[in-house]
Amino acid sequence: MTTLATRRQAGPGGSTTSRPARPGTSSVGRPGFAWALPATIFFALFALVPLAAVAVLSFTSWSGLGDPEFVGLENWETLIADPVMLKSLWLSLLFIVLGVVTQTPLSILLGVWAAGHQRNRAVLSAIYFIPLLLSSAAISVLWRALLDPNFGLPGQLPWLFGDGNLLGTQAGAIGVLIFVGMWQFTPFHTLIYQGAAKGIPPVLYQAASIDGAGMMRQFFSITLPQLRNTAITSIILMVVGGLTTFETVLILTNGGPGTDTTITAFYMYQEAFQSFDFGVGSAIALVLVVVATLISLVVVKVSGYDKMNSSLEGL
Template sequence: MILILLIAIWPVIQSFYFSLFDLKLSDPKKTAVHLNYNINLERYLNTYPFLISALDNEIRAGKAPDKLKAIKSKLTAFDQQLQRNSSIKGKYDAVNDKLMNFQQVSSAISIAKVDRGTVKQYQEMADQVYKNLKSLSGQTKFQQEKKLLGLASGYGDAIMKPNFIGLQYYKDNLTSSRMWKAIGNTTVFTVISVFAELVLGLAIALLINKAFIGRGLIRASILIPWAIPTAVSALMWKFLYDGQNGIVAKLFENFGLVKKMESLLVTDTGAMFSVIFTDVWKTTPYMALLLLAGLQTIPSSLYEAASIDGAGKWKQFMTITLPLLKSSILVALLFRTLDAFRVFDLIFVLTGGGPANSTETISILAYKVMFSQTNFGEGSALSVIVFICVAIISMIYIKFLGKDLLNESSGR
């Protein structure tokens, strides 16, 4: 149980934990989990001294000295208040020394915890300082207006608020049409591809289960598509589907399956057909291999007895092969359904989820949100949703298709 927890459950728990926070690498304030109010002293000390210096320059130049002195007094008073805090003072001095010596500042000393009252006071003062300077800039021509307003605008960015948002990402995604479309695309891909692979895989397994000359070579040859790495086969089929030079696209056009060669990868239906056809080509050998293993466990004496009783091939298939192959079909369907539902590399290389998200699966959506948009909180939420879907599929298979198998095992 501990091993199962570490391997399977712990990553899901960790993803769920991260999904409760607004984690975004694109926002410096949200690159880590924050449960408390903090101040980034590195950011603060990269702004405050320069803002004071800019104010002093304008005061010496005679630009609204009384009002600028009042603003400087507020900023200085708050800075002194920060330094009176014993838990902040040590980090304040350490960060200041490193910045003065042009050394890198670690987050361990740059992040200091502050109370909510201090945060509120800081934000109100920062907003008021910027508004006052903005108003004065319209009345007085500052020497370095852009620099002064820029520093005032960035002064309040040192505060880091708690980024705990609870189940907000789950609420947003469950009401998002894009996520439901991705799940719909995933379901269509899974159902059609797995059904086609089951039918074709069973036919191939029945064929190569018979004794004939060259059976070993045929069995080895059939496994070649499955042995090719998914990314490689997807790139290969991308060239074959090409609207200008693709051989497969040209054949489909000649046979009337598509109106134009370009339709395969630039239309919604064509793109979905392309990824399903490629997946069936690649994974049918895997399905056939699993079913072949099940066929070889069926005693040949059963077929001999049925033949003596006058049962034809179809009758033998329905009364002997299918019932005794049920456990193998269950395993093959379970593995392939879970694998197809989590499909990523095949579609990502072949279509990238396009055109217009028509082949975007839930795994590709999670990847785009987490890595392309660097939104790790929402990406983690989508990962948990994928896990829930996979868990539901597993329970359905075990409940409805594996019931007899479980009963047999308990009976023994």
């Protein structure tokens, strides 16, 4: 499959760089900038230009028909006065915090365990990994069916689920969304912790053993500090992922009950594509980008990641 596909690009790839090779060794395998252009233009068109456009659109009124109309700060005034917007930001923050707090310890434990030498480890890791492959839509539909008050698990396990109408209360709905997020994303974070834990030099553990450090001590004094860089990457991904959670909210709770799980990303979709107020939708989208960038910067700053030169510092 790959060879076919790569061969197919022989035509266009060859023609863009048809200028003659300079004699001597310096030009060999030194492609010009032209090689990067097609991908760069394509990406700019669908990601960078829209990012600039969203800022412009946030000052316009557009219902999806005709052309956007400039309205100045109107959308921003609407948003600032909108209680649902403010609530959605708090909910997003709550989602992010709960997501990080539940997924991080679990994926560190599982990742470190999976990096070890236990029997059956490979088989278990293969099963852990499955949720990661499934679409958010499939996962949400699956959990919606599993949690159906009449035909799902709550009917069969009343001692665990109470009256079964989990999605009917705010706490229940948030709990379900956080749990499903955990079910879906822990495998990914486990995987990156597993990769990092495998990379910890064994000599550190050997030295610690000789010094008489027990397993707990080794975990807290060697494993955790060594996973620091990975943890930062993983947490940033969780923050951005939590902030942009969309399918699970749409399919499992539709933002409800009421607006009790309407996080900012979902509110943006509602304003733009259900109320057809694309100006306000764009303003919310811009808020999302700014918040995601700010939180990531704060995580990097607080952790001191930017001042570290190497993950092997101190060795």
